[in-house]
Amino acid sequence: MTAIKKELSFWQIWNMSFGFLGIQFGFALQGGFMSRIFQTLGADKDAIPFLWIAAPLTGLLVQPIIGYLSDQTWSPKFGRRKPFFFIGAVFSTIALFFAPYSSTLWMAAGALWILDASINISMEPFRALVADKLPDSQRSYGFVVQTLIIGIGTWIASNLPWFMTKLGVPNTAAPGVVPDSVKYAFAVGALVLFTSILYTILTTDEYPPEDLEKFEAEKKKGFLSGVQEIFKNISGMPKVMKQLGLVQFFSWFAFFTMWSFATPAITEHVFGVTDTSSEAYNDAADSVGNYLGTYGLVSMFYALALAFVTSKFKINRRLLHLVSLLAGACGFISIYFVTAPWMLHLSFMLVGISWASILSMPYAMLSSSVEPKKMGVFMGIFNMFIVMPQIIAALGGVNFLYKLIFGEAVINTMLLAGLLLILAAFSNLLIQDKRATHD
Structure with missing residues (x-):
């Protein structure tokens, strides 16, 4: 018998999602x-993309x-999910703090x-927690609140090195040494990551399994049986998941392209600097973070409006996601035509619209189409469609x-990101299941 889940208030959903603030500090x-x-x-x-390869490869597993x-x-x-929040938080905090102290490329990678x-250990159970705790009528709302918190985290964390520089922390260092402004920013991020996840752990209760006796019996099957179960779920994934997977593939290929190349592309194309030890480059790199x-700030306001x-009201998730992705595509493409640095804010405002939708609508559509008792494993499998494009991108x-397609100049990576989001947008038209597309 399926338990009837109570509708939760905004602040209850906020508390259960607050750990995403720290997770997004880490990701940003x-x-x-x-x-x-x-x-x-x-x-x-x-x-640079190749140096990112270990991260998505690990996420795939x-x-x-x-x-x-x-x-x-x-x-x-x-x-159920909270032990994984805590374990991921501990290791993420340590890794985030020490990353900018790397002295060689292999250490940084x-x-x-x-x-x-480590962030993935915490993040996937957070996605499942929304589906665990909320009735279907609040699923879109729940994922949108997560996106609101993610937007706040993206905006603050992306500006931390710039803010540290404004406080007087040096943003230059000897060749081959990461500036103190970046080191301090990562230390603040590590603190926020741990405390925000701990806040969710302390303020959120979880529902027990619906049939505890059956749950305990299934749990005794062993690790090998679990691996077989994962592969069985991969081969038998719902049709909606496969269709959403194509949307996710193009979307995350686009954003991986941005994360890998935004700094070299914008510092070179807009600011005209390439010497990484120069003050001009580090000022420009701080500005790129700004x-x-x-896009994090706009995703926050867009998520607030969506919340x-x-x-x-009931919404058409598919149409909303399609339009939002097209907005991001226009944002990426416009970066190529920027003639003054302030115009980049306009470009990334459009990117922020797509980012808010990417972090909410696909998960809302998926959560309405899978078995509740397998929500965690299906959320994990679904995120393979996030890491696979990153692996392909990182391998060249x-x-x-x-x-x-566009030519040798590194700024052309932003044109590629725009093209990929256009493909992602129109891939939404493949999704026909009304349970997924309509809230």
Whole structure:
């Protein structure tokens, strides 16, 4: 018998999602500044995507396993998803703090690997928690509130090195050394990551499994049986998941392209600087972080508007996501035509609209189409469609495609990102299941 889930208030949903503030601090600092760290340590810009490869490769393995394990976990004291929140928070905090102290490229790539794997341990159960706790009528609302918190985290974290510089912390250092402004920013991010996840753990209760006796019996099957179960779920994934997977593939290929190349592309194309030890480059790199913060800020306001709409009205998730992705495509393409740095804020405002939708609508559509008792493992499997495009991009997909289609200049990576979001937008038209598309 399926338990009837109570509708939760905004603040109850806020509390259960607040840990995403810290998770996004980690992702924003990683996405906005790891390429800067790689360049500072001597990486050629064409080699940067390859240095990211360990992170998505690990995610490909970690996400479905963690999803499955969290589905099979229950403790009256610690809950189902919360133990994974805590474990991921501890390792993420350590990795985030030490990443900017890397003295070689292999150390920085290793720190990124540990950081990304650890954040994924916490993140996937957070996605499942929304589906665990909320009735279907509040699913879109719940994922939108998560996106609101993510937007806040993206904006603040992306601006931290710039803010540290304004406080007088040096943003330049000797060649091959990461500036103190970046080190301090990562330390603040580590603190926020741990405390925000701890806040969710302390303020949120979880429902026990609906049939505890059956749950305990299934839990005794063993690890090998669990692996077989994961592969069985992969081969038998719902049709809606496959269709959404194509949307996710193009979407995350686009954003991985931005995270890998925004700093070298914008510092070179808009600011005209390439010397990573120069004050001009580091000022420009701080500014790139500020522009990236704009997409987080706009995603926050867009999510706030969506939170109001989804709490009052039924929406067409598919159409909303399609339009939002097209807005982001226009944002990426416009970066190529920027003639003054302030115009980048306008470009990233459009990117922020697509980012808010990417973080909410696909998950809302998916959660209405899978079995509740397998929510964790399916959320983990679904995120394979996030890491697979990143792996392809990191193995040379970005370098090959942008040079083949648009030409050698590194700014052409932003044109490629725009094209990919256009493909993602129109892939939504493949989704026909009304349970997924309509709230």
